Amino acid sequence: MFKIAKGRVSAWMITGAVLFMIIQVITSLYLPNLTSDIVNNGVAKGDVPYIWKTGFQMIAFALVSVIAAVGNVFIASKVSQRLGQRLRSDVYRKVINYSHDEMDTIGTSSLITRTTNDVTQIQNAWVMVLRMMIMAPIMLIGASFLAYQKNHTLTLVFLIVLPIMAIFMGAVMYFAVPLFRAMQQKTDNINLVFREGLTGVRVIRAFRQDAFEQHRFDTVNKDYTDNAVKVFSIMALMFPIMTLIMSGTNIGITWWGGHLIAQQAMQTGNLIAFITYAMQILMSFMMLSMIFVFLPRAQASAVRIQEVLAQHTTITQPAAPKSLAGTTPSLQFDHVEFRYRSAEQPALSGVDFKMTAGQTVAIIGGTGSGKSTLVNLIPRFYDVESGAVRVNGLDVRDVDQKELHQQIAFVPQKANLFSGTVRDNMQYGNDNATDEEIWRALEIAQAKDFIAETDEGLDYHVEQGGDNFSGGQKQRLAIARALVKDAAVYVFDDSFSALDFKTDANLRQALKDDPLISQRVVVIVGQRVSTVADADTILVLDDGKMVGRGTHAELKATNETYQEIVNSQIREGDEA
Structure with a gap:
């Protein structure tokens, strides 16, 4: 997927997207620290000016975070759309120069799917890469470090939670990734039957084969639908289970943190900040897992497009072409x-x-x-x-x-x-x-x-x-x-x-x-x-x-x- 983008995306725009994302992550990570300061130094001590001062700092950081997020989304969208535009143009230009042999090898319906659906998958993946793939590791590392600073003992919770999430996400990937890959071929099949039905509609009616053709389409449509239902059912399980894990983690941290506060081993503001960092850690881990689930589908699409672009053209231009100008018919x-x-x-x-x-x-x-x-x-x-x-x-x-x-x-x-x-x-x-x-x-x-x-x-x-x-x-x-x-x-x-x-x-x-x-x-x-x-x-x-x-x-x-x-x-x- 990254190979196919080479030469089709701007390095400067990617750099800009990364910089905006880094700014967004840093400001997002700093906000829980300010919340902790308000509770520990403002609310606990009744220092209203300090609360106002820190509150304005939070607003400033939040505005910077929003601006950075908008900048990142804008650039990511522009990069993905330009990539899609160039891929479609390159595929069309390549196909126009195909000989009849290459057209017969890949097939018209598959070429339509590759130019539309497959390119869309790559576009979506690049938005995900420039958003989640950059955000998730930075957020995961940064939140883990800051959470450890707030309390060493509570970080032991992650030794239990993260392996459970890893096992669950591994199971999702094991079952979902092959189904996602199969969806592209099944899309080809739908386009093939649908295109034949549209172009041959008069013949179908003339021979009264409406029911037969409807059955053909229903067969491939049901095959695609069954595959989609399976894969999205698996994906649908992810969010409630992840919510359950995150809620359980919250309960565990609150219970343990309450004991530490009672023992005066931890401040209340630090517990609030730690809970926020814990959610950021778990969300980052979930985003990374989703990337590893969805990227293989985009990778499969990239391979299919690369097949079109790399297809050996049997009709080649001569090294030293001769001119027909002035010749007799x-x-x-x-x-x-x-x-x-x-x-x-x-x-x-x-x-x-x-x-x-x-x-x-x-x-x-x-x-x-x-x-x-x-x-x-x-x-x-x-x-x-x-x-x-x-x-x-x-x-x-x-x-x-x-x-x-x-x-x-x-x-x-x-x-x-x-x-x-x-x-x-x-x-x-x-x-x-x-x-x-x-x-x-x-x-x-x-x-x-x-x-x-x-x-x-x-x-x-x-x-x-x-x-x-x-x-x-x-x-x-x-x-x-x-x-x-x-x-x-x-x-x-x-x-x-x-x-x-x-x-x-x-x-x-x-x-x-x-x-x-x-x-x-x-x-x-x-x-x-x-x-x-x-x-x-x-x-x-x-x-x-x-x-x-x-x-x-x-x-x-x-x-x-x-x-x-x-x-x-x-x-x-x-x-x-």
């Missing part, structure tokens, strides 16, 4: 082989082709044949195992990732829009895109009509995920977003699937007719033969292998796999 797969992490068999093998400016390559194949895997290698979402992927003649591993992504316009399978306006979403492709350029892209993507029909036009509001558009509309807007970008390679990963045949044909024709895009490399992944039929080159994939390459006519005449795909999509008597 082209795309080449040079005997590429790729396998997913821990997979026994390669997802792609022997993929070899080259496309130059003005050419369109289409990729078709059955489900699981490796089509999306292939196009995910172009923007370097994954790295190849052997061979090379080249954009504009350069190996993508030798190019700075930012510059590489500037040269690739990518439309993923799932059309994902962001909350905001249509213009905001279009400018994801090009920050400086003008309205004219956006309308041009919308027209090519066959999205101009339904946007122009709205009163707001480009300022039309887009809900989260684009839920106020149909599936086909979202897909066309996602395509338009890519077309706003001036790239060397345009990749459409099965992004025409929600379009009707007429819109599909019009869109592909518009791509060919556009003077800019017609001079670039276009990659189309499709399931329908009609989508890929007019491409310059069609690649046929089967089980990760390229089993065919050629035009529609060539493949239809000679390639068995392509023939099967064609035959499965046409009725007898139709032509493809």
Whole structure:
């Protein structure tokens, strides 16, 4: 927990928090001594001026203590909140640069928990550290020394009380700490099921699985609740038992101190001060114990966050990046082989082709044949195992990732829009895109009509995920977003699937007719033969292998796999 804070908290602010806490503890420790003086020298002797004088001193010390406490709390809060802010920023920045491999390893739901709940645990722990962890040892040592000064004999009470408290707190830690650690994983499970339920709510309703999903959530929710009830029940026992121990200690000190006063071996004021110091000692010991109970949970959270920050990123920047500036648009797969992490068999093998400016390559194949895997290698979402992927003649591993992504316009399978306006979403492709350029892209993507029909036009509001558009509309807007970008390679990963045949044909024709895009490399992944039929080159994939390459006519005449795909999509008597 302290390691993760290195470089993220100010040493000066921590020093200030420590100084304020030392002042608060010293003034708090001095107050019982002044109380003792008032009783011994003022009340006992009837010296009213002395009582007033010492009383004003007590008020002054109390004010200093309050000011120091406020200063400490202010700094502790500021340190913890800044630490949380920087941790969340660092985690988000790290995750944004993750490859698909790292995202798959940790999981989206767990990343959300680590960025929110785990960071909050660390923030709370740091407030506790800068308050209790500094106060408790100083108070414990100082109060013990001053109590010993007041009466040597009464301090023997602590030889009985402190071991009892130590045994009790040890038992609490033994049972509570593992349960606190388990709560973070159980929070992950709740987020996972809840997130799946929210994103898949339409599917759940369509298949009438409401009861099943509710049962799933109830299971993980009950698991978390049972764990929380156990741990907080254990923690709830702490305060009444500690109160019982402290009350018993008070009774014991008062009884023993009364005998000492009766024997004139102790003054009344000293007994009052000793009782106060005894409470400070016991409270300090309890605070230390609570720290040792709660810190392991924060430590577990720190470990989880450190896992995210220390996660080895497989996609690394080249030591001496080459520039794509001035290069001619082209795309080449040079005997590429790729396998997913821990997979026994390669997802792609022997993929070899080259496309130059003005050419369109289409990729078709059955489900699981490796089509999306292939196009995910172009923007370097994954790295190849052997061979090379080249954009504009350069190996993508030798190019700075930012510059590489500037040269690739990518439309993923799932059309994902962001909350905001249509213009905001279009400018994801090009920050400086003008309205004219956006309308041009919308027209090519066959999205101009339904946007122009709205009163707001480009300022039309887009809900989260684009839920106020149909599936086909979202897909066309996602395509338009890519077309706003001036790239060397345009990749459409099965992004025409929600379009009707007429819109599909019009869109592909518009791509060919556009003077800019017609001079670039276009990659189309499709399931329908009609989508890929007019491409310059069609690649046929089967089980990760390229089993065919050629035009529609060539493949239809000679390639068995392509023939099967064609035959499965046409009725007898139709032509493809």
